[in-house]
Amino acid sequence: MATLTPKEIQKIEEYYYWVGYKTWIPFPKELNERLLKVYGEEPVPYSWTEQDIFEGTRKIIFDYFSNHSK
Known part of the structure; x- marks a missing residue:
């Protein structure tokens, strides 16, 4: 069982x-x-799963920045 937390979002920010x-x-x-x-x-x-969260957040993040950075 996996969920995303604010602490995990911080780790994702650091990664990017x-x-x-x-x-x-x-x-x-x-x-x-x-x-x-x-x-x-x-x-x-x-x-x-962790893989679901990794792939899903990646898609959301790239979609967000491709639509908001223009």
Whole structure:
């Protein structure tokens, strides 16, 4: 059983900072809220895996910055 927490979002921010997306840090409040809304709770009766959260947050983050950086 896995969920996303604010502490995990901070780790994700650090990861993107160190791999070269320095202008994305810190994530906007709107993006943090969206990530927590989607992955902050288990989708009963299902459950998230770490891979689900990793891939899903990656897609949300890249989509957010591709649509808001223009």
